[in-house]
Amino acid sequence: MASTQFQPIQGMSDIAPPDIALWQMIENRAREIFARYCFEEVRTPVLEKTELFSHSLGETTEVVTKEMYTLEDRGGRQLSLRPEGTAGVIRYIAGSGEAANNRLFYLGSMFRCERPQAGRKRQFHQIGVEAIGAPNPLADAEVIALQVHLLAAWGLEGAKVRLNTIGLPEDRAAVIKGLREAIRPHLNELPEDAQQRFKTNVLRLLDSKDEAVQKVVAKVPPVIEFMSAESRAYLDAVIKTLKQLEIDVEVDASLVRGLDYYVHTVWEVVHGSLGAQNALSGGGRYRIEVGKKTFDGVGFAMGVERVITALEANGIGAAQFAPAPPVFIVSLGEAALNENLLLLQMLRQRGVACEMELSDRKVKAQMKRANKTGAKQVIIRGDTELEKGIFVLKDMKEGTQREVELPELMELL
C-alpha cells in the first residue's frame, strides 16, 4: 500500500536490514582508522541552543537563516537540532578546558530542513573529526591524510580532493574588494540573480554552476592574489606537505565554503557518482568563538549517505557485509522443542549464531524458514533423535545429512 501513514516524514528515512550492514562497515572501519590517528569519539546532544549555531556558523548563512529545525522549549528557550557537528564539539571542548582531548571524532544524525534531492536528506548522517590547535599547515595536511586514508579503508575509488584557501579573516575584505573590482567590468554579462550575489556574497560567484557566471569567473585572477603573503605561504606549506605524503590534491581557486568559521585551508572530496551534490565531504581550518574563548582547529565532515552512493557506484554494497547466516535448529514434538531450547542457548553461549522455530510447526515449514535465513547448517532433532541421544546435522547446500553425537556437533559448529 502506497499509504503515507507508515512513511517517515519528508526527507527522513529508516535505515534497516539489509542496507544497515554497509552502514556498520563504514562506521567500524572509521573507528579503526580514527584510533590509528589517535582520535577519540565524542557524542554531543543533537539539540543545542540556537545561538550556538548562529554564532559559530554565521548569522547570515543559509544554514542558519533557512535550514535549521528550531523550536522553543517549555522554558521559552530557543533550541535547534544540530545542522552540523563542529559547533557542538567546540562547545564541549570549551566547557571541558584542559581535560578535553583535542583530537575528537563524531558520527551521528544532522538535520537541515531543505528540499530533499539526490544526496540531500533532512536527517542525514555525518562522520567528522576535529583537531583543535593553533594554525599549522602540518596539522591541516595530517587531517587530509586521515580523510584520504579513510576513503581507502572503505574501498572507495575515484574520489578527488579539491583544495583551496580562503585566507585569514583580515584578508577577507581585500579579497571581496579585489574580486568585485575584477568582476565589475563584466557585470552586465551576469544573470540577474548573480548580480544580486555580486553585492551580497561575491565569493559565492566563484563556484556558481551558471555558465555565464563561470565564463566571467574564468577571467578573474585566483583569490589568493588578493591575500596576504602569510595566507599564501600557509597554503603553499599545506600543498608541500601533502606532496611529501604523496597525497593527490587538486588546487582549485574557485572552491569556497559556506560557513563563516573557515580560515585558511578548505577542501572538499568530490566523486563523479553523486549528481548535483557532488561533494561527499567538506573540510577546512576554522576559528570559532564560544563565549569569550576562541578555538582554532581543523576538521572535516563526511556525508554518510553520499559515501554510500559513491561506494555503490564502485560496486561495493551491503550484500558484501551481510552478517554470517545462523545455524538453524528444527524440532519435532514438545519434548524435543524443550531440549532444543537448551541446545540453542548453549550454542549461543559458545559463540554460535543460531535460531530456531519456537512454535510447533511442521518440519516442512521449519525447513523453509531455515532456508530463508540462509542457514548453511541445520540441526534436526525430534523425539527419535532424543531417544538415541543424537542430532541430525544437515548441510543445506549439499543437501546431505548425517547423525552426530554432541561432542562432534560442537566440533563441527
Added chain:
RNA sequence: GUGGGUGUAGCUCAGUUGGUUAGAGCGUCAGGUUGUGAUCCUGAAUGUCGCGGGUUCAAAUCCCGUCACUCACCCCA
C-alpha cells in the same frame, strides 16, 4: 522557497482514443500422504488505481486542488 517528472497488489511494472467483475512477473500462503528447504507441478489470497473535489450515462484514464516520492535550482555533507 521555485520548477520538472512520478504516484496502479508486499516489490517491479502493464493497463490501448474515458466503457462492463483492474492485470502480469516476482514474492506470500496452501497442497503434491506418513519427520526435510531451495528446484518442479497445482491451487489460493491480496488493491478506497496516493488523497479530496469536479466534468461525464460512465474516470486508474480528462480537469482542479492536495500530499508524498524523485530530480534540478538555491545551498550544502
